[in-house]
Amino acid sequence: MTTEIQNYIKVKFHSDAHNFVQSIIEKVYENEWGVGKEQLAMSLLKLSNGSIDKLLSYFPIIDPRDIIMEAS
Amino acid sequence: MKLFLQLFLLFFTWFNLSATTAFSKFAFPSYSLSFPKSNNQKIESEVKIGVCNFARSGIYENSISQKVVLWESSVLENRAREGNVNVVRGAGSLAQSLTGALKSSYNKLIASGLNAVEEANVIKLFNTENKLVAEIANSKLVFKYSGYSGDIAMVEGKSTAVFGRFNDPIHGGGTKEFIQNPNKVYETGANPNGINILNIQDWTWPKNETWVIESANRGDIIRFISDPTSPSNIFKNGINGERTVTGLEIQTLETLGFVWNPNKFQYIKP
Numbered sequence: 001m002t003t004e005i006q007n008y009i010k011v012k013f014h015s016d017a018h019n020f021v022q023s024i025i026e027k028v029y030e031n032e033w034g035v036g037k038e039q040l041a042m043s044l045l046k047l048s049n050g051s052i053d054k055l056l057s058y059f060p061i062i063d064p065r066d067i068i069m070e071a072s
Numbered sequence: 073m074k075l076f077l078q079l080f081l082l083f084f085t086w087f088n089l090s091a092t093t094a095f096s097k098f099a100f101p102s103y104s105l106s107f108p109k110s111n112n113q114k115i116e117s118e119v120k121i122g123v124c125n126f127a128r129s130g131i132y133e134n135s136i137s138q139k140v141v142l143w144e145s146s147v148l149e150n151r152a153r154e155g156n157v158n159v160v161r162g163a164g165s166l167a168q169s170l171t172g173a174l175k176s177s178y179n180k181l182i183a184s185g186l187n188a189v190e191e192a193n194v195i196k197l198f199n200t201e202n203k204l205v206a207e208i209a210n211s212k213l214v215f216k217y218s219g220y221s222g223d224i225a226m227v228e229g230k231s232t233a234v235f236g237r238f239n240d241p242i243h244g245g246g247t248k249e250f251i252q253n254p255n256k257v258y259e260t261g262a263n264p265n266g267i268n269i270l271n272i273q274d275w276t277w278p279k280n281e282t283w284v285i286e287s288a289n290r291g292d293i294i295r296f297i298s299d300p301t302s303p304s305n306i307f308k309n310g311i312n313g314e315r316t317v318t319g320l321e322i323q324t325l326e327t328l329g330f331v332w333n334p335n336k337f338q339y340i341k342p
Contacts, residue, residue: 031252032251032252032271033238033251034238034247034248034251034269034270034271034272034275035271035272035273035275036272036273036274036275039273039274039275060239061238061239062237062238062239062241063237063238063239063316063317063318064238064275065238065275065277065280065317066308066316066317068275068276069277069317072276
């Protein structure tokens with residue numbers, strides 16, 4: 001996970017949620033998605049806009065391309 | 073506790089038989105040795121019981137027994153496989169008889185880490201997780217797929233562009249079956265007698281669209297592994313309006329003049 005992603009989590013999410021959000025994003029990095037892992041992770045975080053509920057609503061991921069498209 | 077018992081017995085013996093030294097009464101350490109021994113026997117006995125009664129005893133909680141049983145099963149399974157089929161890695165008699173494009177595809181799949189098993193007149197290709205990924209029979213390479221439209225047969229000299237949702241919510245499977253396979257059995261772009269799936273690290277819709285157009289113009293087989301007629305695969309809200317990326321791909325193909333053939337699960341140009 002890059003520093004940019006870590007910083008984004010710190011800025012956007014409540015401090016109590018940092019570890020939880022990081023653990024979810026780490027799962028994204030553990031798999032292949034047919035798109036960039038970094039790209040997908042950042043798109044998920046942007047769309048969530050600091051809300052864990054919103055973040056969790058994207059799982060299971062049906063198509064990572066739809067998430068990137070929506071975030072951009 | 074054991075140490076306490078040893079010391080207690082030592083002093084008890086010494087005081088009761090004070091005419092001799094403690095060293096001459098050093099028989100009691102055999103007690104301390106017998107404790108772990110009986111413990112081992114207990115474990116061995118549990119393992120034996122576990123192996124014998126595994127099926128009916130609900131002994132799943134007994135991790136030792138479970139490990140032994142699993143180990144024994146894998147040994148038996150491997151022995152059975154050795155007896156009935158020929159496990160090869162690129163050098164079986166069927167594999168040696170392959171020629172041309174099929175031979176190239178086979179070599180490529182073996183190079184990706186798949187293991188070949190020859191059974192009757194079929195070459196079965198397993199990934200590193202021991203999952204059946206493809207078969208070669210009757211001079212045809214077929215990739216196994218259990219979701220919408222089923223197995224994917226390759227056509228000699230042509231690439232098969234595989235379209236669909238990454239994680240098919242209707243029929244299960246999806247392109248993840250290939251993209252998340254531990255062995256890379258596809259290419260992004262031309263792959264004669266093989267699979268062409270989009271996998272790019274800097275994904276954008278224009279790049280995705282270019283991949284669709286290039287695949288179509290090259291004459292790839294346009295094979296869908298998610299139902300392209302289902303609104304939930306086409307539209308974001310599952311009804312109408314804004315399209316999913318798969319929906320956009322369908323639109324692009326239709327704009328290029330392709331028509332859905334439900335019998336072949338392919339978009340074809342009339």
